Structures are given as C-alpha cells and as structure tokens.
Amino acid sequence: MIEAKNVTKSFGDTKVLDNISVKFETGRCNLVIGQSGSGKTVLMKCLVGLFEIDEGKVIYDDKVLSRMSFDEMKMVRQDIGMLFQGSALFDSMTVEHNVMFPLAMFTDQSLEERLERANFCLSRVNLVNANKLLPAELSGGMKKRVAIARAIAMNPKYLFCDEPNSGLDPHTANVIDILIKEITEEYDMTTVINTHDMNSVIEIGDRVFYIHTGKLWWEGNKDTILDSDNPELNEFVFATKLTRKIKGL
C-alpha cells in the first residue's frame, strides 16, 4: 500500500498540490483523474520521490519516503516500476536491452537468464519479434508495451503509469488498460495510474481519485463515479455533448 498524507507542493507562489491525503491499495488499479494541469503528474512525481514535497509524507507500506537517505531511496526504487507518458525508453538501446537494463544493473543474472526474462516480459505484453528494434522504429502502442515490459522486469511491488494511453487509438488504449489491470492482479502490485481518459476509468477503475485545483475533490470507483452529484466531477466526467445528453445535464 502507498499512502500520501497531507502532501503539499508548490512551485514558486503556485500551490500545485494542496494538502492531499490518499491511500492506494495493493492488488488494485488506483486511478488518479483530473483535467490537464490539475496536479496529477506532480502528485505522481512526489509519490516516487522525483519531486521533494513541501509538507506531509509519502509512505510505502511502513517506510516513509520523504525521510529516506539517498541510498535508502535507491533501494525502495528498485521495487518501483514506472511507465512514463512518453514511454522514456533509452533510445540508444534495442527493445531487449531496454528491458534487460534494470536486470543487468541490479542482478547477477547471466546474459541468457536476462534474455529469458526479457523475452518473458515482452511476450507478457504481447510484443514478439521486436527484440532487435530501436525505440525510434516502434509505434506509440509498441513503445508503451516495451515500457510496461521494462517496468515489470524486476517484479516491482509498485507500478506507476502516467497517462499510459495518451496518444493511442481507442482500441490500443483499451488493450494497454486491460494489460495493466491483468499485470496488477497477477503480481499483486500497488498500481497508480494517472489518466483523463474516462474509458480507462470505466474499464479498470477499482479506485478512482479526482484531483481538482490541486485538491482531492472526490474518491470512489468505476461503479459510483457516474452517479456522483459532485458538480466539478460531473463537469469533468460528462465533458462532451454526447455524455451530457445521456446524463441529462
């Protein structure tokens, strides 16, 4: 479980996160939703320690991230897998080397063992015959799959996905969503996903947190989100003409 307690973060005079307290449960897809610029990515970067928080604390099971030393944080991060918005694959490495990279860095596995693990992870994300390709030769959906394969290569306890299906067509986006859901349940990970895609919410939103103007505005799940009477949430969820008509707004 990951817990954020009273997390506040400002950039200059702008308060981006305002006293956010939230618990992300293990074995479930925890979705953080909100408009662009609402603070989702900042919250995720605070959770993984890429941004230092101004106030509050982030707790991984029983370990407080914000109180860790540089070396302690490095140890915790070996339990974290992250899928970045732009995939963040190492563009000088082939697909298989991208996936093998964390294994080469932190395990004593032989090349054959690393290759076997990389092939397993790549097949798990349904990506075959792409081992020798460079990231520049991959489509957007393939890059996301490789990034997921790299994220799960070390069997992480925590998985973070920042807008995993942004820029993808609806079908591929759905495939990626289902893949993340399956992996989360299969490996009993604590998964946190940033998205503003309502299809993802309805598909995999075991827990849903709505961030608005840097505050936690609403929390629930995919079954309760459509029936909420929170006006700001409804403004976000039923943003299109079609959905507003269906909702009767």
Place this chain on the structure above:
Amino acid sequence: MTFMMHIGRYIRLMRLVFKKPEKQSIYLRQIFIEIENLGLDSLGIVIFISIFMGAVLAIQMAFNLDTPLVPVYTIGYATRQSVILEFSPTIISLILAGKVGSRVSSEIGTMRVTEQIDALEIMGINSATYLIFPKIAAVLFFNPILITISIIVANAGGWLAGSLTGMVPSAEFLLGLRAFFEAYDVFYALVKSVVFAFLIVSISGYHGYYTKGGALEVGEASTKGVVHSSIAIIVFNLILTNLLLA
C-alpha cells in the same frame, strides 16, 4: 539564477557523479563506449587541425625571425615550444569543448526532456553517476593521448611546411625541435589537458543534466555548455600557467 547558485549546484552534482557506481562492470563498459564516442571520434579533427596549426606556426615564426641575428634552428625550437606549451593543450581543448561539449550537453539534455533520466532514477540508478562519470573517465584517459598526438602532428606539420616552402631547411628545423628540450613542458601540457578535459565534460554535463523544457532548451543547454566550458578553459589556462610555470 546567480553565478554562485550555479557553482553550488555544480559542486552538488559533482558529489553525486563521484558516488560509488551500482555495478562496476557496466560502468567499465560505458567508459569504453565513451572513449570511442568522445575520444576516438575526435582523432580525425585533432590531426587535421594540428597539421595546419603547426604549419602556420612554422611559417609565421620564419616570417618574424627572418634576421641574421637569430639562428634558423630557432624557428623549429619556437614552433615546438608554442605547440607544447599553448597551442596543442589549449587550442585543441577549445575545439574539443565545441565538439565534445555540445555532444555531452545535447545527449544528456535530450535524455532529461524525454524523461529518460527520470526513468533511470525510478529504477534506483544514480543517473548523475551513470551518465556523467563514464564520460569524465573517458576524456581524462583519452584527452592526454589526443594532446600528445596533436603535439607530434603539429610539429610534423611545421617541419613539412618549412621544408616544402623552403623557408626553413629540414635539418635546421629538426635541430630546433631537439634543442633545449625540457620534459617538464610536456608534463605541463598534459596537466592542462587533463584539467581541461574535466572542465569540458563536467560543465557540459551540468548544463545537460539540468535542462528543462524541450528541443529549444536542449539547444540552449548545448550552447551554454560550449561557451561556459570554453570560458573555464581560458581562466584555468591562466591559473595553471601561473601555478606551474611562474
């Protein structure tokens, strides 16, 4: 951001760069890759510039020392001394600041803006060490070799120019090259090459590592890396000359 803030952040980055690497075998492999990228790839340009630099120096010396009061071999001697003391270590390092510095800044800057550095950090890898240390180690090892090659080639260029133009007889030039040789001069040149190599990669790496934004900012970081490392070379040239020769 003020100058002192940059200095403070640079020192903090260097402390991170020289932390113990996660896995030494991987870093060793990276060092060899960087020796090829930053060192061997610069060999052609260093040889080309050194030949012409030595040739021009010899012709200028011959032109300026065209008097019966100065022995002809002085041209070879003066060319050698200029090449060893200043032209090869400083001018070649300034050229490498452009070639190597822009490469380091733009490579690391691009990795920053495409979140590849964040990805390294999330994996628990000290990104500063992983990205900058092998580059520093590679140039510290290879820059003295490049400068030594440059010294040899520049003197050869001077001899060739003197002989081909007929301004300096070959025997006189070679006599000058061997005259009053002090090994300490070469030591001084190599010390400068090591210090300048460190400045080029660490300053360019610093600008790349703290790039924010997109493609435009990567370009800016690359320019800053080249300009600031060139300025640092000029300043440290004076400091080292004062320390080692005065």
